[in-house]
Amino acid sequence: MLINPKRIEKIKEEIFAKYPEFRGVEPKISEKTVKPQDAIYAKLDMGVPKQLKSIYRLKFERTVRAADETPIDRILLVTLDENFEIVKIVESR
Amino acid sequence: MRMLILSGKEALHERIKDVRPIEKALSEYIESRKVYEPILCYYDTPNKYGVDPVARKAEAIREYVSNFEKKLGDFDILLLLGGDEVIPFFRLENPCDDADEMVLSDNPYASRDDNYVIPERACARIPDGENSDFMVRQLNKAVRRNGKSFGLTAKDWQKASENVYQPVGAPEELECTPPVTKDDFKEAWLQEKDYLYFNVHGSKLSANWYGQEGAHYPVAMGTDNIVNSSGVVAAESCYGAYIIEKTKNNAICLKFLAERDVVGFCGSTTIAYGPAQPPSSEADLLVKYFLEYLEQGHTLSESLRNAKLDFARKSLRRHGFLDDDDTKTMLQFVVYGDPTLRVRPSQKGEFVC
Numbered sequence: 001m002l003i004n005p006k007r008i009e010k011i012k013e014e015i016f017a018k019y020p021e022f023r024g025v026e027p028k029i030s031e032k033t034v035k036p037q038d039a040i041y042a043k044l045d046m047g048v049p050k051q052l053k054s055i056y057r058l059k060f061e062r063t064v065r066a067a068d069e070t071p072i073d074r075i076l077l078v079t080l081d082e083n084f085e086i087v088k089i090v091e092s093r
Numbered sequence: 094m095r096m097l098i099l100s101g102k103e104a105l106h107e108r109i110k111d112v113r114p115i116e117k118a119l120s121e122y123i124e125s126r127k128v129y130e131p132i133l134c135y136y137d138t139p140n141k142y143g144v145d146p147v148a149r150k151a152e153a154i155r156e157y158v159s160n161f162e163k164k165l166g167d168f169d170i171l172l173l174l175g176g177d178e179v180i181p182f183f184r185l186e187n188p189c190d191d192a193d194e195m196v197l198s199d200n201p202y203a204s205r206d207d208n209y210v211i212p213e214r215a216c217a218r219i220p221d222g223e224n225s226d227f228m229v230r231q232l233n234k235a236v237r238r239n240g241k242s243f244g245l246t247a248k249d250w251q252k253a254s255e256n257v258y259q260p261v262g263a264p265e266e267l268e269c270t271p272p273v274t275k276d277d278f279k280e281a282w283l284q285e286k287d288y289l290y291f292n293v294h295g296s297k298l299s300a301n302w303y304g305q306e307g308a309h310y311p312v313a314m315g316t317d318n319i320v321n322s323s324g325v326v327a328a329e330s331c332y333g334a335y336i337i338e339k340t341k342n343n344a345i346c347l348k349f350l351a352e353r354d355v356v357g358f359c360g361s362t363t364i365a366y367g368p369a370q371p372p373s374s375e376a377d378l379l380v381k382y383f384l385e386y387l388e389q390g391h392t393l394s395e396s397l398r399n400a401k402l403d404f405a406r407k408s409l410r411r412h413g414f415l416d417d418d419d420t421k422t423m424l425q426f427v428v429y430g431d432p433t434l435r436v437r438p439s440q441k442g443e444f445v446c
Contacts, residue, residue: 004341010434015308018369019369020307021307021308024403025262027211028386030175030190032417034413034414034416036414037415039184039208039411040208040210040409040415041409043206043208043211044402044405044406045411046213046409048404049413053413053414054223055176055416057417059190061191064308064310065310066294066296066299066301066303066310066311066312067244067274067303067309067310067312068299068301068312068313070296070299070301070303071296071298072294072296072303072310072331073192073364075191075193075364077366077418079416085413088368088374088412088416089368090366090367090368090374090418091366091367091369092191092293092294092331092364092365092366092374093292093293093294093329093331093332093360093364093365093367093376
């Protein structure tokens, strides 16, 4: 399912407000279907795995220069659930 | 608890020339850790157990460990003796869409089945540092308890870092960069401590770590800031544990390990991820669990393995699955140092055994 462009713009606004160093960066958008991870659940002695899920990922990426001119790849990943709600935001260390 | 100590004789000789000091130190190490029934084996030479030697390839060495277990039963602890040139890291497909072509990992060595995201064995590596003294030093280290910790975080991640640091130190005592920079970094911060925690930027190209406030990335520290340091280091920085073609002069992790009183280093071999705010996830969550297990009296290697298991459980409960960056986090974190050392005594009151 495609993400509504208005929803993408809303997320971008939110990201640019919270992480101004990514302002103006156009995110790469991807969709992924996550299959049940039965083997992982089994190895951890956990119960029945969840069903197949779709997630969406917005990746903002840019290269910055540190004070000593070393290039650092900055990546910010926004994960959305099937309802296009943000479930997680992480950035490269 | 049984321990297998694994190395490659030919590769080790190529790296450090004279292996006799290592073998002497290993002999004393094995004697002092009898409770683990340690067995030393070189994957490239014949042995009395009838396990055939193998080539210096990660898959073959993993198979060698498996064949050893078939002959002698399971080992709980695996010590990899040497850097990538002696016992190669696994080059695993990178689940994330980032600049890392592969993820350097020891997880497959720690796992008995093909589902190596979840480790069973407690595994640690002692890098060779191209120097026998460096390796001998790792085998002879002992924990000196100081009851104090130090933490350094990028300013922008202060709240997230406070949540990670809380098991071992007072969050309000975390130093932030900026304002801290390499030039005003106090060597004493790293001295007489039990834990050294870092949540800063790192680069494969640089010997420095970096802070962040908005678009400003100051140099937070470098190898020359590390003088008479002590404790266990837990670092979230990208490439914090990257050691290929590195020395103690251009890799902070090797510089820390070269210190007499730094007993271990836990970090990432590749680009790591974490949140700017709590709740902890990715590298933040893994390191938080690692510190918690150390504080409970588990060994270095047990603490990383247990942290990975708890990290996976937590992620599955939160989202129902491990996503790409969860998986990468599980694979990329390694621990360097003597796997049997503890910061706090075990429930039996033991520090080493």
